[in-house]
Amino acid sequence: MSKLLHSVNQRTQLAGENRLELLLFRLEDKQLYGINVFKVKKIITCPDLTAMPHRHPIALGVANTMDGPLPILDLKLAIGHGNSEQVRGKSVIVAEYNRKMQGFLVDRVEHIINIEWSDIHPPPRGVGREHYLTAISKHQDEIIEIIDVEKIIAEIMPFNEQMDAPLSEALDTALNQKAQEAGADEAQAKKSKNVLVVDDSVVARNQIKRCLEAAGFTCTLLKNGLEAYQFLENMTMEGRNPTDEYLMMISDIEMPEMDGYTLTRRVKENPDMKALYVLLHTSLSGVFNKAMVEKVGADNFLPKFDANELASAVLKLLNGETD
Template identity: 85%
Template sequence: MSKLLNSVNQRTQLAGENRLELLLFRLEDKQLYGINVFKVKKIITCPALTAMPHRHAITLGVANTMDGPLPILDLKLAIGHGNSNNVRGKSVIVAEYNRKMQGFLVDKVEHIINIQWSEIHPPPRGVGRDHYLTAISKHNNEIIEIIDVEKIIAEIMPFNEQVDAPMSQALDDAFEQQQESSGTVPNKNVLVVDDSVVARNQIKRCLEAVGFNCTLLKNGLEAYQFLENMTLEGRSPTDEYLMMISDIEMPEMDGYTLTRRVKENAEMKGLYVLLHTSLSGVFNKAMVEKVGADDFIPKFDANELANAVLERLGLKPTKSA
């Protein structure tokens, strides 16, 4: 399995080309699932687990690893398919989401495929509202389900979505100063692009609590078409939106490609783009420069998001504790 994860640097080259690599795996239900290789740190055989008091139902226990305590989550149970029958001998995908490490118990890890983001599609409408899918694709005539891991993690480790009072006051002061200096009503419209309904709503609640208006879109292709239609109508995205906050991992068109296309379009390139993602790693900084994004912050911290807005307004951000 180490050969599957031989070089993150090689995979970095895929970013910005609307491609990704998926690590394919199965649970006991035998369905084929996929996870972005950029999320994966390593794959291990499930170690001995220590049960923790008052743990969430999907947390099987904590493993003592060389990298420190690692919570092991029953992915099968998390998506509502019942408890895994046993853990001995099964694989654990160790991945990083939103700056935290988790281990996901799976039945079998298969292989890695290289795929276009355009081949990854939103879940069909018929799956309802309570599903855990963020996207689907196909490999060798078999459906691949891509799980909304952010939704799972948010249920067991809720994020703080409240902006601290000093930060909220700083935003109010910034808009008041802007209005006094320009004599116009400040632009409080933000375009939010994210395929995870949980992530979209986190950003929406955070920004609306401090007076912003949010337009929510589900992926990069939808966002680019939305912006393109604006320009065809003679409207300026830069005039109508203070900024665009975009995820990176999205079906149809990823955030890197969306950013690059926006910055290459003469009628859109002035739109301020903030990439906001659970992807980790120093490669993100290089990719921000490569595609022309204005800023990048990892998910999810309400005060960091507010800091990024302050920076967009030309004010020095306040580092949260």
């Protein structure tokens, strides 16, 4: 099984090239699913589990591993397809999302494919507001469903979206100061409060939106990098400067159609957009992130999701304290 996973260095070469590697797997429903290899730490056979009191139905239990306790989640149940009929002998994909390790019980792991983000598309309309899909693709005439894992994890372990009172007060003070500096210039005052948010996960978009709106900001929400770039391009074609209307752009990295690295690089290469401040905000982990931030020209990078860290990053930008 270890041969199935490439080295981090090999996989990193795909970052910024609008490509990724998907680890394909199946559940008991036989549907083909995919997960970004960047998120996968290892694949193990499901070990013995210790039941947890008052556990969420999706949480099968905790495995004692060399890396410490590991919660094992029933992915089949999480997406509404019923309980897994068997646990022993099944595979577990150990992955890191939002700074935490989880194990996802799957029926079997297949192989890794190299694919372009442009071949990954948003879910079709009509699947409903509560669907678990974040994207779909195709491999050898089979549909690959890419699950919104952030939505699943948020249901089990909700994130704290409330920033500390001192930070909230500091943001309020900074916004008032910007408004005073703008004086009668309503456009300038509005710009300080507008944030462009780009993320394919509805859970992640709304987390950021609720956090920032509670501090007095307004958010424009977009679903992927291609949509965001076209949105900015249309602004410039109309003679509008994005930096005149938005304080910053907060973008995920993993997105269908165009990833956040490619979006950032294209924005920074466009003379009409390059001054827009870009904060990459992602559940991806690993030391490669810092190097990629510099490679594509992003202004900052922040792992998901901590309301105080996000608020602090916005506050520093308002106060002109960025690097």
